[in-house]
Amino acid sequence: MKPSLLVLIHLNDASRASIEAAFDVIYAPDAAARSAAIDAHGETIRAVLTNGTTGLTAAEIDRMPQLELVSALGAGYENLAVDHARSRDIVLVNGAGTNDDCVADHAFALLLAVVRDVPQLDQATREGVWRDTLPMRPNVSGKRLGIVGLGNIGSKVARRGVGFDMEIGYHNRKPREGSPHKYFDNVEALARWSDFLVVATPGGADTRHLIGQTVLGALGPQGFVVNVSRGSVLDTAALAQALTAGTIGGAGLDVYEGEPNPPEALLKLRNVVLTPHVGGRSPEAITASVDNFLSNASRHFAGEAVLTPI
Incomplete structure (x- = not known):
């Protein structure tokens, strides 16, 4: 069975397809869908994909008792509840170097x-x-x-x-x-x-x-x-x-x-x-960021050290 992944950011079709090959994806890229998704699936979610702007709160982390991996797609992670996640021994990664x-x-x-x-x-x-x-x-x-x-x-x-x-x-x-x-x-x-x-x-x-x-x-x-x-x-x-x-x-x-x-x-x-926060967005950068997330996730769920820890 594939791990359950909550995605909190917009993904293009190619990126979403790549991720869905490895995860059971719950796609919730807006506020309303986000809250509903955690209500419905919080008990089974094992990983979250977000970014620095979208983040992930301590309260949301507490609604996901099986959560073990949180990834920021890009380099930034300023709105992630990092200390709270670490207190739960959740592995934190980002996309450093990809864009x-x-x-x-x-x-x-x-x-x-x-x-x-x-x-x-x-x-x-x-x-x-x-x-x-x-x-x-x-x-x-x-x-x-x-x-x-x-x-x-x-x-x-x-x-x-x-x-x-x-x-x-x-x-x-x-x-x-x-x-x-x-x-x-x-x-x-x-x-x-x-x-x-x-x-x-x-x-x-x-x-x-x-x-x-x-x-x-x-x-x-x-x-x-x-x-x-x-x-x-x-x-x-x-x-x-x-x-x-x-x-x-x-x-x-x-x-x-x-x-x-x-x-x-x-x-x-x-x-x-x-410009509308597009500095890190190009086909090459997005592909590299998604590939980096998948590599980190694969290593984590195989019990190996991740490549780009926060």
Whole structure:
């Protein structure tokens, strides 16, 4: 008999078929279905597939007495009740490393789009406006790139920055051993040094509003910020004020507070580029994430150590 798996996130047909080959799947990708599924099947569920945004609460864990494996499909797990799960000896895994390239690519797409004003130039071209009447935009190459969070994704953002002949600085809780890049022990100092600031740090209580009024002021009117981490890391109200006042030059956001609803305060501003949390989504990244989950699950239910534990 296949183990019972509760899936709390949307899956495409191919991913769902792959997972259904190994599990008895209970598919509940929205709030109403989620509660009903746990009510109906909580006694038999042995594994849960979720993600960092969707999470899994302590109360839900307590309604599944046979639960033994919880997986976040991507790297993030900020809304998982990690400590509570560990108190029950539940194995926790994530998708670390499966979508790093995709997110790093998207970070640079946002950076290029907002610095070079690509959406506005596209619209102007469609309206018949020629270049001579449009403002010139700055280079990306040769500038200073600050990275908040030099983990797997941040490191790949740095590699792309080197390809653009950029000087790289970063902030972590502590210096990354072996990194050739300039370390800053606080975000404000990094922002003051940077032309562009890419945010790739984990979400959660420890980083909530890490990027706020002070950091944005340090970045300055010629500076640009890109967030591909979690919406909670960047203070939306402070960003809207900074963009409106010209305290910073622009912003590119793939994540924002209040998802999935877009931030009303930013929608009418021309110096911000928004995408709907798709930085880690590509056919290649989703396939790798699902394959990683299946490998972890197979190993766990065979009594072996998992590949990407939290």
